Amino acid sequence: MTAIVGANGTGKSTIVEAMTFALYGEQRAKKESIGFYWAEKPKFRVVLEFTLDDHRYAVERTQSDALLRRLHGDETVLAKGLSEVTRACERLTCLTFDQFVNSFCAEQKQLAFLQFRNKAARHEEVSRMLGYNRLEAAETLAKRRRSEINSQITAMGMVLEDTDMLKAGRDEAVRGHEEALGNAATLEREVGRLTAALQEASRRRSNAATYLEIAPDLSGKEKDLSRLQESVDEARTRLKEFEKENAELEALWPCEREYQKLSLDLSSSQSRLAAEAAMKSAREQLAQRTEERAKCESSIAEIGDPGVQSLQARIAALRDDQEKAQRLLPGREAAWRTSRESAVEKRTAIRTQLDQAFKHRDRAQAMLSEGRCPTCGQPIGESVREDFDGVQRECDRLSQELGELAARCAELETKPDDVAELEARLAKDEQEIGVLQLELLAAQGIRGRLDGLLDRKRKLDEEIKTLESQIVDREEPKAKVGVEELQAQIGALEQSHTRFLQLSDAVNRVAQGRADLQKKEALYALVLGEVKDLQSRLQATQLADSGEANRLIDEHQKIDRDLFAAKTHLHGANEAAARVERERRSAEERLNRHLESKERLEDLRRRERSYASVAQEMKTLREKLNSALGPELEAKASENLALLTSGRYTTLSMDRDLVAGVVEDGVQKAVISGGEEDVLALALRLALSELIQERQGRPMALLILDEVFGSLDVDRRTGVLERLASLRDRFDQILVISHIEDIYTVADHCIYLERDPITRASVASNGPPISGELE
Numbered sequence: 001m002t003a004i005v006g007a008n009g010t011g012k013s014t015i016v017e018a019m020t021f022a023l024y025g026e027q028r029a030k031k032e033s034i035g036f037y038w039a040e041k042p043k044f045r046v047v048l049e050f051t052l053d054d055h056r057y058a059v060e061r062t063q064s065d066a067l068l069r070r071l072h073g074d075e076t077v078l079a080k081g082l083s084e085v086t087r088a089c090e091r092l093t094c095l096t097f098d099q100f101v102n103s104f105c106a107e108q109k110q111l112a113f114l115q116f117r118n119k120a121a122r123h124e125e126v127s128r129m130l131g132y133n134r135l136e137a138a139e140t141l142a143k144r145r146r147s148e149i150n151s152q153i154t155a156m157g158m159v160l161e162d163t164d165m166l167k168a169g170r171d172e173a174v175r176g177h178e179e180a181l182g183n184a185a186t187l188e189r190e191v192g193r194l195t196a197a198l199q200e201a202s203r204r205r206s207n208a209a210t211y212l213e214i215a216p217d218l219s220g221k222e223k224d225l226s227r228l229q230e231s232v233d234e235a236r237t238r239l240k241e242f243e244k245e246n247a248e249l250e251a252l253w254p255c256e257r258e259y260q261k262l263s264l265d266l267s268s269s270q271s272r273l274a275a276e277a278a279m280k281s282a283r284e285q286l287a288q289r290t291e292e293r294a295k296c297e298s299s300i301a302e303i304g305d306p307g308v309q310s311l312q313a314r315i316a317a318l319r320d321d322q323e324k325a326q327r328l329l330p331g332r333e334a335a336w337r338t339s340r341e342s343a344v345e346k347r348t349a350i351r352t353q354l355d356q357a358f359k360h361r362d363r364a365q366a367m368l369s370e371g372r373c374p375t376c377g378q379p380i381g382e383s384v385r386e387d388f389d390g391v392q393r394e395c396d397r398l399s400q401e402l403g404e405l406a407a408r409c410a411e412l413e414t415k416p417d418d419v420a421e422l423e424a425r426l427a428k429d430e431q432e433i434g435v436l437q438l439e440l441l442a443a444q445g446i447r448g449r450l451d452g453l454l455d456r457k458r459k460l461d462e463e464i465k466t467l468e469s470q471i472v473d474r475e476e477p478k479a480k481v482g483v484e485e486l487q488a489q490i491g492a493l494e495q496s497h498t499r500f501l502q503l504s505d506a507v508n509r510v511a512q513g514r515a516d517l518q519k520k521e522a523l524y525a526l527v528l529g530e531v532k533d534l535q536s537r538l539q540a541t542q543l544a545d546s547g548e549a550n551r552l553i554d555e556h557q558k559i560d561r562d563l564f565a566a567k568t569h570l571h572g573a574n575e576a577a578a579r580v581e582r583e584r585r586s587a588e589e590r591l592n593r594h595l596e597s598k599e600r601l602e603d604l605r606r607r608e609r610s611y612a613s614v615a616q617e618m619k620t621l622r623e624k625l626n627s628a629l630g631p632e633l634e635a636k637a638s639e640n641l642a643l644l645t646s647g648r649y650t651t652l653s654m655d656r657d658l659v660a661g662v663v664e665d666g667v668q669k670a671v672i673s674g675g676e677e678d679v680l681a682l683a684l685r686l687a688l689s690e691l692i693q694e695r696q697g698r699p700m701a702l703l704i705l706d707e708v709f710g711s712l713d714v715d716r717r718t719g720v721l722e723r724l725a726s727l728r729d730r731f732d733q734i735l736v737i738s739h740i741e742d743i744y745t746v747a748d749h750c751i752y753l754e755r756d757p758i759t760r761a762s763v764a765s766n767g768p769p770i771s772g773e774l775e
Helices: 012-024 034-042 083-095 097-101 117-127 134-160 165-270 272-303 308-370 380-414 417-471 485-504 506-540 544-645 675-694 716-730 739-744
Strands: 003-004 044-052 055-061 068-069 074-080 649-652 660-664 702-706 733-737 749-755 762-765
Touching: 003 012, 003 739, 012 044, 012 055, 012 083, 012 097, 012 702, 012 733, 055 083, 068 083, 074 083, 117 716, 134 544, 165 485, 165 506, 165 544, 272 417, 272 506, 308 380, 308 417, 417 506, 544 649, 544 675, 544 716, 649 675, 649 733, 660 675, 716 733, 716 739
Parallel strands: 003 733, 003 749, 702 733
Antiparallel strands: 044 055, 055 068, 068 074, 649 660, 749 762
């Protein structure tokens, strides 16, 4: 609390006049202290610095100009000019001049409550002071917005097209699109059918070409096979004869051995020379068998290893490679299909984003072409142009990405190199397996011949071993049988001996016959394998003759021509479908824009109803608050009155026109004194100031009391001072202008004014307390 004290005429009230003049350019009607100087001093200036809501301001005003600045860092000019500065100060304080002097500023000898220029506006001005005018402003704004929206609704209703016509156009475009898609689908199925037919015809054509290629070769091979069969039968017949002779030779072996034994005995009994001759004969036989064995070994060496196991291993390796390729092929094909489907899905997503970006760009372009926003009607700013450029760049980027994805999809339509490589690998392995199987058949024939030679060698080894044992174990006969008896026994065996000698070469003939038979059988097996292979291949073609093969080749050519024609028609149908689809999209976009406009229209109608409801609610709330204004002000003023009168008067009454009276003992006093009237007015002013702060929540916490103690007695003055002391917590600054000494007891600061008789100026100082009243 600050007290400004001084003698009469020292300019205490002029300070208040200067404050109101600086803020509003007006003074109290009965003072005009500032205006007094206009006649004497054409040039003067009032400067007021004040703090409001933690911001510091400075306002300067002359009779011709004004300036409002905010003093925070770099000084900012908030308003310039008389009227602009006045309006800016009214916005800062939320009070007009009349409202300020009727609430926070109690003028000297004018404590009467609510002294407005128009008494009929008492209630309305108090409502404005409490901030209720904001509800009225909100009501007016809601009505204005409602009117604006009604204008937009009328304008949109005039340009909206008929929904049924747009839907009919859209449905017609959809039907045309479906029909075009149906034609394209029919042609697509025809192309698919012809493609499948062409694949089948290509397979049959391949079979026909195979048939025409192998049929002559098969005929020649079958003739060769017939000749080889006759040769094999002839060799088998000869071998049977040789084996029969060999069996007869084997049966004669015991007789021959007995004959040889008897001959030896005869020889040993005749002479040593005969024994040696017999030994020589055994050696000759041994040499003969040894030589024959050497020939067998030479033949075995010439034949060598036919490589059956190697061929079988190679075939097994190729089978393993085939299995590996077959295991890899489904995975590679699945990865290829997945990549292709992913690219198609991404292309569809990018196409959807591109359509949305085109719609956004078209809306921005329409706004730019019209120059105003279709919703609020305001001019289009630079942000919409930047938005349009950004959307255009996004459209270009998406178009480029869509083109790249289309190229990628087209690239994925062709089988990847790894899949084609695996298929070629499978075909190559199958071909190599066929060749190796033929080689295996030939090797197995050679192996049969080699086994015959090995069998013959084993028998020769046994015979040689027997001859060697005979030569080693032979001894001189211990006893000699009679020559006649030996000759008789030999004569009995002579015939079998003669036959044995005739059959002595049967073993060689059997071996040669077997070798010849095995060779012919191997050749027969080889040719038979070739014939069976050709027959299998020929049977796989499922063709009866060359005429049918030629007919299938002609059929393939016809299907190929039909497929080319169907693809040409399909291309035309796809172009027609694309054209109809563009028409359908255009119709759908037009309908969608229409539906969006209808939605916007419905939204505007909802907003119009909402604004109407808001205006009505603001009006109702304002009326409700205004109706409660009197009782609230009456309650706060009664509290102040009780304090100011030290409890003598505890109740204050107020009628609907905000005219106050004092209630004593439950009855309103008809007549009150001048001092009581001032106390009543002061209680109302203090109550109104507190209500303004509570209701508006403004940082305006200034209370000015200019000589309000003049008509008060000591008790009333003491009550006012006590009340002022209690208001320190509610007002940041209380400015009291007075010349009574009691003010020193409650004031925090005192400013003493004296008048300079020469310059006629007021001089301020922080002087000592003055005893007694100042005159």
